[in-house]
Amino acid sequence: MDRIITKLYEIIKESSDLIATEESIQLYMYEVFTELVGDIFxxxxxxxxxxxxxEGWKVKRDDWKTVQFIFGPVRYRRTLMVDQESQNHYPLDDWLGIRNYQRHSPLVEVKVAELASKCTYRDTAELLKEWTAVTISHQTVGSLLKRVGGAQAREDEEMVVxxxxxxxxxxxxxxxYFYAEADGIFVRGTEKRKSLEVxxxxxxxxxxxxxxxxxLKEPKAIMTTKKTAGFWAEVQAFTASHYALQQAQVITNSDGGQGYTADKFQEAFSQSNYPVVNQLDSYHIFQGLNRAFGSQTSLFKQxxxxxxxxxxxxxxxxxxxxxxxxxxxxxxxxxxxTFRTYVLRNWDRIFDWREKVEQVPQDARGLGAMESNQRHISFRMKKRGMHWSEEGCEAMVKVxxxxxxHTLRDAYLHQQNRSTRQQRKLKQTVRLSSLLHQKTRQSVGAKDGTMPLYASHSSAMGKLIKSFR
Incomplete structure (x- = not known):
């Protein structure tokens, strides 16, 4: 602590202004944190x-590993060991939850993905460089986004299975009452003249x-670039895993397009004992009306x-x-x-759901929240010359x-290849008392010392003391 205080005093004394002082202190604290954490590891x-x-494991060799944490790169020593079944392990990495060849901490990977879901890869790299000790390229940002998004995708697939x-x-x-809306939005693909539907x-x-x-009360989203069957399988799995809809009236809304018809909703929410009510989205009706009659008010349109x-x-x-x-x-x-065909094809679905339900809840409102929620996708993934690969698009929407x-971090940690039982077993290995325990060292005797003399140096005792010098 004295060393840190002394260093801070030197930084403050030598800095020319408060901005430079704060930047220097920040860099120094990063160095201190990384050094301390490395020593602890x-x-x-x-x-x-x-x-x-x-337990009978054999030591193979000691290696150095560097992992980029949010406060800087931590370098620590780890031991490669061989278990009773001749399998290689890094026990410390297993205990920490560090994958093979992992170069960034879990927090860094998740933070990068969360930030990249709001701004471009290059902007993400620049923001991290300015505000943290993380320095990465925009290509690495894309790779980390795919890793984290892939973890959420695998979690959804496991839920379906x-x-x-x-x-x-x-x-x-x-x-x-339970409400559901569904629609698709297209983004540009990397292949020429090919779009991807989210x-x-x-x-x-x-x-x-x-x-x-x-x-909206307790809103949840399901997003994917999978085919129609895979999409509705995820919707059904998520709903069945979180809700008991046997006695619930399910109200749904869509534009009636391919893949979003009434029968798809009926199948996805088949656990309900009541027929699923499906209405045609009023926004798409109004949109079709404007295309056919123009945006101006007219007698025919009215x-x-x-x-x-x-x-x-x-x-x-x-x-x-x-x-x-x-x-x-x-x-x-x-x-x-086109408008006539659209309306007549969906004529039985053109109604207000509140007119079809016997007991309308007090907070009942018209459906149509999907269009505003599509902005989560369109604002980040459309225009500005953006093109997406299938893998990158799926990862982005899953993030x-x-x-x-609020499931991204749990899904990421769950996909770190460590079960709850493994985590509990590994945590039992290291006790706080073991970390704080200081082993006693074997005494090697006094390295330096003196013998008091209560007589003259010419005496026999004085001559004996001189012989020891």
């Missing part, structure tokens, strides 16, 4: 090695108010909109035919025909999903 390695030797192999459904949270589901329990602000609200098919047909008779240009007729659901 090295000491822990010695304790674990001795314990493993007592567990549901398929389960004898009965897990006991989940019981709710009276399938997105939004699950929530209702709405809650905070003053005048209304937000009458068609009114017929849709009252669900009057005859009135709708009359006004669509009347408007079509006024059109001369072929593109305008094609747009109207997004993990952040929104």
């Amino acid at each position: 090295t000491h822990m390695n010695q304790v674990i090695k001795e314990q493993k030797q007592g 567990e549901l398929d192999e389960a004898v009965e459904l897990p006991e989940g949270k019981k709710v009276d 399938r997105h589901a939004l699950l929530y329990e209702g709405w809650e108010k905070n003053g005048k602000r209304v937000s 009458k068609v909109n009114q017929a849709l609200k009252t669900h009057d098919l005859n009135e709708l047909t009359i006004w669509l035919d009347t408007y079509e008779s006024t059109l001369d240009e072929t593109p305008a007729v094609e747009k109207l025909t 997004k999903q993990g952040i929104l659901n």
Whole structure:
């Protein structure tokens, strides 16, 4: 501690301004932390090695390893050992949870992925360099994002497998009403003229108010670039793992596009004893109306909109035919025909779900939260010349999903190849008392000393003392 205080005093005295002082102190504290943590890890390695030797493990060699932590690179000594089955291990790395060839700490990997989900890889590298002791390239940022996103993806896949192999459904949270919306969004792929579809589901329990602000209650997201079957399998597995929907009324909303039809929702939420209510998304109806009639207000547009609200098919047909008779240009007729086909194909789904439920909850609102939640994807992954590989796109949306659901860190740690039983067993190896225990050293005698003389140097005792010098 005295050495640290002395060094800080020298930094403050020699710095020309407070900015330089703070930067120098920050760098010095990084050095101190990395040195201390490295010493602790090295000491822990010695304790674990001795314990493993007592179990019959053999020492093969000692190596040095450097791991980049958030406060700087930590260099420590570790021992390669061979167990009774002739398998090689680094017991210290097993205890710490460090993978083979891992060069960044778990916190660094997760933080990099979380930051990269909000800004570009280059900006992520620059921000880390400015605010932490982590210096990495933008290529490394992409690699770490794929690693962390891959962990969340594998966690979701395991959840699907567990549901398929389960004898009965897990006991989940019981709710009276459950809401689900689904849609897709396209991003540019790395292959020419090929886009990737990100399938997105939004699950929530209702709405809650905070003053005048209304937000979704317990929102959860499922995002993936998998095919339709894989996407709905994840939706079903997540819902079945967290909710007991047997007595719940499920309300769903979509645009009716390929892969988001009513039967997909019915299959995903088949555990409910009630038919799944599926309505056509009002935003897409309004969007189609604007494409067919233009953004300006007109009599035909108002009458068609009114017929849709009252669900009057005859009135709708009359006004669509009347408007079509006024059109001369072929593109305008094609747009109207597209809108007519879309509406008639989904006619049975054009309603407000609150009119289909006998007991409407007090906080009931219209559905349509998906479009605003799609911005989590579009703001980060679209425009600005961005192109995505299949692996990079899947990793990015899984990181997004993990952040929104607060599952990213747990999924990452769970995929570090250490089960709960292994962690408990390894932690028992190193006790705090062992780390703090200082072994006694064998005495080698006094290295320097004097013998008192209470007589003259010419006496016999004085001459004896001189002989020892």
